[in-house]
Amino acid sequence: MSLIRLSSPHVYKANSTANVMRLVMLAMLPGILAMTVFFGWGTVIQIIWASLLALGFEAVILKLRKRPVLFHLSDGSAIVTAMLLAVAIPPFAPWWMTLVGVFVAIVLGKHLYGGLGQNPFNPAMVAYALLLISFPVEMTRWTTPFVLNGDGWQIAPFLDTLKAIFAAADNLWYDSFTGATPLDEIRHRGGLTTEEAWRQSTVLSQGIGAWHAVSAAWLMGGIFLLYRKVITWHAPISMLLALALCSSMFFGFDPDNYADPFFHLSTGATMLAAFFIITDPVSSATSNRGRIVFGASIGILIFIIRTWGNYPDGVAFAVLLMNLAAPFIDIYTQPRSYGHNRAKKGQGGKA
Amino acid sequence: MGKVFAFHGGVHPPENKKQSTRTPIAHAPLPKMLYIPLQQHIGIAANPVVNVGDRVLKGQLIAEPVGRISASLHAPTSGIVRSIGPHPVPHASGLESDCITLETDGQDEWIEHQGLQDYTRLEPSVLIEHIRQCGIAGMGGAGFPTDVKLHLGDDHIVNTLIINAAECEPYITADDMLMRERAADILSGIRIISHLLRPSHIMIGIEDNKPQAIHALEAVLKGCELNIDIRVVPTKYPSGGERQLIQLLTGLEVPSGRIPADIGIVCQNVGTATAIHRAVHFGEPLISRIVTVTGDAVAKPQNFEALIGTPFADLLEAANLYEGRLFRLVMGGPMMGVTIAHDQIPVIKTTNCIIAASDEEMPQAPPEQPCIRCNMCEQVCPVTLLPQQLYWFSKGREFDKARNHNLFDCIECGACAYVCPSSIPLVQYYRFAKSEIRTEEAEQRKADHARQRFEARQARLEREQAEKEARRKARAEEAARAQQSRKSTEADKAQADPCNTAPAASAAPDLKQLKTAAAVARTKLKKARDALKNAEDKGLDGIDALRVTLTDLEQKSEEAEQAFKAAEQAEAAAAAEKGVDLKQLKIDAAMARAAVTKLERALTKTEDEQARREMETELVEARKKSDALNQSLSEHSPA
Numbered sequence: 001m002s003l004i005r006l007s008s009p010h011v012y013k014a015n016s017t018a019n020v021m022r023l024v025m026l027a028m029l030p031g032i033l034a035m036t037v038f039f040g041w042g043t044v045i046q047i048i049w050a051s052l053l054a055l056g057f058e059a060v061i062l063k064l065r066k067r068p069v070l071f072h073l074s075d076g077s078a079i080v081t082a083m084l085l086a087v088a089i090p091p092f093a094p095w096w097m098t099l100v101g102v103f104v105a106i107v108l109g110k111h112l113y114g115g116l117g118q119n120p121f122n123p124a125m126v127a128y129a130l131l132l133i134s135f136p137v138e139m140t141r142w143t144t145p146f147v148l149n150g151d152g153w154q155i156a157p158f159l160d161t162l163k164a165i166f167a168a169a170d171n172l173w174y175d176s177f178t179g180a181t182p183l184d185e186i187r188h189r190g191g192l193t194t195e196e197a198w199r200q201s202t203v204l205s206q207g208i209g210a211w212h213a214v215s216a217a218w219l220m221g222g223i224f225l226l227y228r229k230v231i232t233w234h235a236p237i238s239m240l241l242a243l244a245l246c247s248s249m250f251f252g253f254d255p256d257n258y259a260d261p262f263f264h265l266s267t268g269a270t271m272l273a274a275f276f277i278i279t280d281p282v283s284s285a286t287s288n289r290g291r292i293v294f295g296a297s298i299g300i301l302i303f304i305i306r307t308w309g310n311y312p313d314g315v316a317f318a319v320l321l322m323n324l325a326a327p328f329i330d331i332y333t334q335p336r337s338y339g340h341n342r343a344k345k346g347q348g349g350k351a
Numbered sequence: 352m353g354k355v356f357a358f359h360g361g362v363h364p365p366e367n368k369k370q371s372t373r374t375p376i377a378h379a380p381l382p383k384m385l386y387i388p389l390q391q392h393i394g395i396a397a398n399p400v401v402n403v404g405d406r407v408l409k410g411q412l413i414a415e416p417v418g419r420i421s422a423s424l425h426a427p428t429s430g431i432v433r434s435i436g437p438h439p440v441p442h443a444s445g446l447e448s449d450c451i452t453l454e455t456d457g458q459d460e461w462i463e464h465q466g467l468q469d470y471t472r473l474e475p476s477v478l479i480e481h482i483r484q485c486g487i488a489g490m491g492g493a494g495f496p497t498d499v500k501l502h503l504g505d506d507h508i509v510n511t512l513i514i515n516a517a518e519c520e521p522y523i524t525a526d527d528m529l530m531r532e533r534a535a536d537i538l539s540g541i542r543i544i545s546h547l548l549r550p551s552h553i554m555i556g557i558e559d560n561k562p563q564a565i566h567a568l569e570a571v572l573k574g575c576e577l578n579i580d581i582r583v584v585p586t587k588y589p590s591g592g593e594r595q596l597i598q599l600l601t602g603l604e605v606p607s608g609r610i611p612a613d614i615g616i617v618c619q620n621v622g623t624a625t626a627i628h629r630a631v632h633f634g635e636p637l638i639s640r641i642v643t644v645t646g647d648a649v650a651k652p653q654n655f656e657a658l659i660g661t662p663f664a665d666l667l668e669a670a671n672l673y674e675g676r677l678f679r680l681v682m683g684g685p686m687m688g689v690t691i692a693h694d695q696i697p698v699i700k701t702t703n704c705i706i707a708a709s710d711e712e713m714p715q716a717p718p719e720q721p722c723i724r725c726n727m728c729e730q731v732c733p734v735t736l737l738p739q740q741l742y743w744f745s746k747g748r749e750f751d752k753a754r755n756h757n758l759f760d761c762i763e764c765g766a767c768a769y770v771c772p773s774s775i776p777l778v779q780y781y782r783f784a785k786s787e788i789r790t791e792e793a794e795q796r797k798a799d800h801a802r803q804r805f806e807a808r809q810a811r812l813e814r815e816q817a818e819k820e821a822r823r824k825a826r827a828e829e830a831a832r833a834q835q836s837r838k839s840t841e842a843d844k845a846q847a848d849p850c851n852t853a854p855a856a857s858a859a860p861d862l863k864q865l866k867t868a869a870a871v872a873r874t875k876l877k878k879a880r881d882a883l884k885n886a887e888d889k890g891l892d893g894i895d896a897l898r899v900t901l902t903d904l905e906q907k908s909e910e911a912e913q914a915f916k917a918a919e920q921a922e923a924a925a926a927a928e929k930g931v932d933l934k935q936l937k938i939d940a941a942m943a944r945a946a947v948t949k950l951e952r953a954l955t956k957t958e959d960e961q962a963r964r965e966m967e968t969e970l971v972e973a974r975k976k977s978d979a980l981n982q983s984l985s986e987h988s989p990a
Contacts, residue, residue: 003677010679010706013364115721282724291726
């Protein structure tokens with residue numbers, strides 16, 4: 001008799017990394033849909049373009065690293081990274097910018113550190129931060145929501161968008177479809193009080209609904225991920241709470257100079273970050289407790305950067321900074337194990 | 352019903368228990384051969400007390416326990432001992448171990464046996480010894496000798512007895528069927544355990560997926576005088592783990608590295624309770640147990656009452672095995688069981704289940720993918736560890752970190768590996784790390800031991816040296832004291848006879864003193880002369896007085912000088928009287944002897960006639976000289 005000899009357990013839950021990634025992609029659908037509805041075709045085009053690039057770069061680098069290409073490609077992690085980057089950059093970002101971004105994310109941010117599971121920084125945020133610093137003009141030319149473009153569903157036509165991304169469009173075309181984001185308006189409002197800025201800016205007074213809707217869509221996706229237990233509540237909830245708490249404190253103290261908590265929660269990349277970016281397991285703190293600290297710190301940092309920093313939205317920098325701190329957080333956030341009186345904190349080891 | 356607490360994590364693998372509960376417990380057909388491993392329990396292997404060729408009766412003692420933690424073995428049926436030696440045993444290592452091979456004779460003839468009349472009247476130690484003699488070891492899985500656990504009341508305050516009927520592993524239904532069919536036996540066993548441990552509270556922990564068993568237990572518990580609670584716990588793996596069940600039922604945690612009795616709790620399995628019942632009331636040792644035979648590769652999955660030592664092949668045959676479909680044979684459950692490669696492996700006291708799985712049922716795990724720290728493992732860990740961190744530390748051989756993350760609290764339940772989306776065999780990594788750490792520790796201990804031995808040896812040598820030194824010193828002092836006393840007696844003698852005063856004893860200090868006195872006188876004289884000269888040059892007063900002093904000093908110096916010279920001469924005269932300088936004499940004698948030896952050697956080597964003759968003359972002269980010197984030396988040297 002020749003029977004197989006294996007170590008226990010002998011049964012496995014039907015789950016795979018690819019499945020986890022598929023669920024994440026599925027959860028992104030409402031957000032992508034909302035972005036397309038309010039800001040036009042750019043997002044969809046960017047996602048497709050970035051995904052193709054990501055697959056290409058991943059395949060090449062896997063080949064160079066002499067790893068099984070199909071085995072690793074099929075885990076879907078490269079596409080998730082590409083999609084996250086694509087929804088973060090402006091919908092009209094030129095094709096080469098996406099290319100640079102995906103290259104940085106996949107090759108520099110991920111594979112040079114050792115591939116999936118080894119990267120200390122969130123690859124999509126590394127790419128985003130690099131693009132933001134290198135190409136500030138293109139990166140801040142955000143599309144205006146259709147409500148500001150006239151009556152009806154006024155978004156840029158699909159072919160024009162394609163042309164704007166892959167060839168070029170004249171400045172007039174850009175001007176008619178792009179503008180400042182609400183966070184920009186609030187940050188660079190001169191000496192106006194919040195209320196005055198709100199009254200003066202059309203993006204704030206009329207267009208803000210688009211951002212609320214997109215945020216709500218990301219939130220929906222996040223709830224789906226929570227429901228399917230792909231992510232845990234620890235990081236997102238603590239981040240949102242910290243952000244809400246900070247902004248409430250400042251808004252309550254001085255409403256003329258600070259934006260209200262609802263504004264902070266429902267504009268910019270807050271919801272996307274809470275449920276899709278900071279929940280990247282590889283680069284975040286690993287334990288439940290650690291993720292609470294990690295998420296809360298990001299929430300605070302986002303508020304600080306938004307309010308006093310030079311960049312209107314600070315998600316990428318906040319995430320990268322906390323990625324840096326994640327191993328340190330891990331050492332101090334071990335849970336208390338069964339049969340122990342307290343957690344063994346701060347005991348890393350000799351190495 | 353009572354409150355049920357919760358433990359962290361846990362998983363819900365498919366139960367697959369229905370297949371094997373459709374038919375009642377069947378008696379397995381009597382096998383031709385029984386292989387009874389000497390080690391079926393935790394502790395030291397039993398020692399055989401039968402010889403090859405002996406005929407043994409059912410229930411006869413065939414191996415006796417060795418040491419405190421061990422269990423005896425009994426013949427499961429009558430037959431002849433065919434061999435005692437290595438045979439494949441159910442163990443994760445797949446290695447062979449010593450077994451007693453019994454060829455059955457089909458008569459199933461019992462040895463004379465009887466139960467205890469009234470165990471409540473017996474001394475507890477006598478009752479426990481009876482249970483020990485019956486070879487009962489925990490039947491839940493670990494196989495810890497039961498008598499040791501029953502003694503826990505001696506040095507611990509046991510207030511809670513937990514009967515483990517959770518049976519949380521998928522597929523296994525042995526305890527379920529036992530409860531359905533023999534609930535009264537279980538209760539009787541619990542009574543005996545309760546009599547020995549005297550707990551204030553007894554709880555039966557059972558998962559809610561066994562309604563019939565719960566019913567059966569409730570029925571027999573009606574009117575029971577004991578304080579027994581049936582606590583139904585939600586079905587969740589690993590609720591049947593001892594520590595997890597304790598947490599579920601009491602909300603308490605067993606401190607790390609301690610045993611449940613340290614917090615007043617003792618756990619026993621339902622199967623063990625039944626075995627105790629049979630041992631006490633019928634005098635039957637543990638020679639059979641209920642085994643679930645299930646899996647896709649058997650046509651009739653069911654439970655058997657199988658004799659200890661029955662080869663798996665016999666049970667599989669009884670359950671109608673599809674030979675072609677069998678892919679993986681697991682002893683135990685699918686979460687913690689071990690695969691076995693050989694179907695002649697026997698049933699032992701801890702064998703609760705045999706799963707004959709097909710390839711589709713338990714396919715090989717897909718290839719391992721990179722860990723993405725998704726922390727699903729953390730969510731399911733019943734011990735609240737960080738399995739993902741332990742994995743990284745184990746893989747990176749950072750064992751000190753792994754240990755700091757409580758690696759040794761891991762119960763290897765496999766929940767983490769079960770949920771891992773990257774199909775990482777996490778439990779294997781932990782086992783690897785644990786064994787590496789244990790090896791390292793053993794080596795460290797060995798090294799420490801060697802160092803201690805070396806240091807002890809070094810210390811011993813030093814001590815011996817010191818003692819020797821002390822002894823030597825003591826001897827020297829003794830000798831010195833003896834010398835002293837001899838000297839003092841000699842001195843007394845010398846005092847008694849003054850004319851015999853040795854001049855050498857007083858001459859040397861005298862001579863020195865005289866020399867010094869002469870020198871002092873000379874210096875004084877010189878100083879006086881200087882002063883006189885000075886006075887004369889400067890025309891001072893008192894020159895006359897100085898002159899007088901000078902003359903006086905001159906005289907004194909002269910006297911001292913003379914005294915010294917006289918003494919010196921006396922000394923020289925004394926030496927001359929002795930005639931020879933002893934030291935010089937000794938040297939001369941030695942040189943003369945050396946010259947003789949040299950010549951003798953040269954003579955033996957030289958062949959030339961002329962030279963030899965010359966040398967011989969020289970030698971004769973040298974000998975003469977040497978003899979003369981030696982003669983004078985022996986005359987002059989003190990005796």
